Amino acid sequence: MGVYLQVLALVFSGTILLWLGYTIFIGPLSPFYPGLFSLKGYGKKRQVTGLPGEPQICPLCSIKMDKGDLVRSLAFPSITGGSDRLMYIRGCFNCLGEENITRRCPVCGSYLNINDYLISRMFERVGRNNHVHVLGCNRCRRMGTLER
Numbered sequence: 230m231g232v233y234l235q236v237l238a239l240v241f242s243g244t245i246l247l248w249l250g251y252t253i254f255i256g257p258l259s260p261f262y263p264g265l266f267s268l269k270g271y272g273k274k275r276q277v278t279g280l281p282g283e284p285q286i287c288p289l290c291s292i293k294m295d296k297g298d299l300v301r302s303l304a305f306p307s308i309t310g311g312s313d314r315l316m317y318i319r320g321c322f323n324c325l326g327e328e329n330i331t332r333r334c335p336v337c338g339s340y341l342n343i344n345d346y347l348i349s350r351m352f353e354r355v356g357r358n359n360h361v362h363v364l365g366c367n368r369c370r371r372m373g374t375l376e377r
C-alpha cells in the first residue's frame with residue numbers, strides 16, 4: 230500500500246512538473262513564448278512599411294522587403310532601343326501571398342486585386358542599381374498610352 234502511494238505521488242509530481250515546464254517554456258504565459266516561435270520562424274514577421282519609390286519598398290503594398298527579396302515582375306525588351314524597358318510589376322512576396330494586404334496603385338490610388346499589376350519603365354544604369362519609374366496600373370494606364 231505504501232509503494233502504491235509513493236508511485237501515485239511520483240506521477241502526481243511528474244504531472245505538476247510537466248505543467249510547470251509547459252507554462253514556463255512553451256505556454257502563452259511564458260516569457261519565452263514569442264521568442265521561441267519567432268526563432269523557429271513560425272511567428273508573424275513584423276512588416277515595416279515605407280513610401281513607394283524608396284529602395285526595397287514594394288510599390289503596390291509599401292512593405293519593406295528583405296534584402297534579396299524581389300518584386301514579381303516581367304520586363305520586356307526595349308521598344309525604342311534605348312536604355313529603358315517596359316516592365317510589369319505584379320507585387321512582392323508579401324502582397325501576392327497574403328490576401329489581407331492592401332495593394333494600391335501609387336499613381337491613381339485605386340485598390341488593386343491580386344491579378345492587377347503596375348506598368349513601369351525600368352532604366353538600366355551601368356554601375357548603379359536599375360531605376361524603376363512607375364507609370365500607373367493596368368486600370369489607369371491603357372495599352373497605347375504607354376509611351377507617353
Ligand SMILES: [Zn+2]
Pocket residue numbers: 287288289290291292320321322323324325
Ligand atoms: Zn507588395
Ligand SMILES: [Zn+2]
Pocket residue numbers: 334335336337338339365366367368369370
Ligand atoms: Zn493606377
